[in-house]
Amino acid sequence: MTKLNIFDVPPVTFMAKKTAFRLAVFVALLFADRAAKYVASFYLSETIARVNVRFLSVSLHHNRGISFSLLKDFPAASLIVSILGVIILGFLCLKNVSLRSGAGVLFLWAGAIGNLADRLLYGYVIDWLYVGLYINLADIWLCAGCLMILFPYAAELRRHSRNHAPLE
Numbered sequence: 001m002t003k004l005n006i007f008d009v010p011p012v013t014f015m016a017k018k019t020a021f022r023l024a025v026f027v028a029l030l031f032a033d034r035a036a037k038y039v040a041s042f043y044l045s046e047t048i049a050r051v052n053v054r055f056l057s058v059s060l061h062h063n064r065g066i067s068f069s070l071l072k073d074f075p076a077a078s079l080i081v082s083i084l085g086v087i088i089l090g091f092l093c094l095k096n097v098s099l100r101s102g103a104g105v106l107f108l109w110a111g112a113i114g115n116l117a118d119r120l121l122y123g124y125v126i127d128w129l130y131v132g133l134y135i136n137l138a139d140i141w142l143c144a145g146c147l148m149i150l151f152p153y154a155a156e157l158r159r160h161s162r163n164h165a166p167l168e
Helices: 014-043 075-096 099-102 103-120 137-163
Strands: 051-053 056-062 125-130
Touching: 014 056, 014 103, 014 125, 014 137, 075 103, 103 125, 103 137
Parallel strands: none
Antiparallel strands: 051 056, 056 125
């Protein structure tokens, strides 16, 4: 009979390290968004811009709508759309392995959950950066995630169109 030794732990696999790293990145992105919103809520005002440079200002804005303040007069609809967006993202990740394994999905999840948390906690999203429209870090994460996911597909499409010229 062999004795079990508590020090005979199997080595951490590459996949486990990769998963831990991805989780750490996700948590860092989510934390950065939540911390920025907390600081904005504490130090900024909706009426006074703290920094105002040409196209950029830092001020507090409570966005009761979804992107570009759509549905702002229907907060329940905004919440439903946000929840559906997270559900659809989860479904897409379950069905598409390449989407699930890419870095872009980390940014999408952090952005979607960051804004959904605001809607659930406050009934609105805390935006604090004005660049022609009000945004926050979660919005930046969402855009960055979309670009990271779509860019390889666009590059592949471009490469494919070069190799296969249309018939004349």
